[in-house]
Amino acid sequence: MFLDLKSIFVNENSSLPINYELNMSEVELSGGFPLQKPVSISGRVFNRAGIVTLKLLLEVEYSAPCDRCGENAVNTYCFDMDRVVVNHLDGDDLDEYIVAQDMQLDLDELCRCEVLLEIPTKHLCSNDCKGVCNKCGKNLNLGKCSCPQKELDSRFAALDQLLNND
Ligand SMILES: [Zn+2]
Numbered sequence: 001m002f003l004d005l006k007s008i009f010v011n012e013n014s015s016l017p018i019n020y021e022l023n024m025s026e027v028e029l030s031g032g033f034p035l036q037k038p039v040s041i042s043g044r045v046f047n048r049a050g051i052v053t054l055k056l057l058l059e060v061e062y063s064a065p066c067d068r069c070g071e072n073a074v075n076t077y078c079f080d081m082d083r084v085v086v087n088h089l090d091g092d093d094l095d096e097y098i099v100a101q102d103m104q105l106d107l108d109e110l111c112r113c114e115v116l117l118e119i120p121t122k123h124l125c126s127n128d129c130k131g132v133c134n135k136c137g138k139n140l141n142l143g144k145c146s147c148p149q150k151e152l153d154s155r156f157a158a159l160d161q162l163l164n165n166d
């Protein structure tokens, strides 16, 4: 979606509501397509005392296998965006401003970048996901497996020995 911001730039105290959905289902991340549900974008762009600000809330539903246990997990992430929009830049820091060339703003491109930047790199079904047993592969969130714990103990013992050697 392209936003025409001419009327916002020239009229102080003007405001334009934004409410739309962005399809990012074709975006491939970690070998899958986790953004099947359109990204929900809402907020407004407004001119206060000559300064144009874009204020958005982005809501992303991320559906992919959990990094630890491999079960499919759906997480919703919300990001705030609060940036000043300028129609030209005089050598200022680009990161702080959004440049709307000819007072046109490519909102899709902007939101797409923001989502890719803000999505957590770790995707877990829950923060205390126990993962899978590396021996039998059982999902330990469903309960303990019957693998003997001995091997783990002896590893610790060996480490203990190493640490206490000197
Ligand atoms: Zn998990």
Ligand SMILES: [Zn+2]
Pocket: 133, 134, 135, 136, 137, 138, 145, 146, 147
């Ligand atoms: Zn096991």
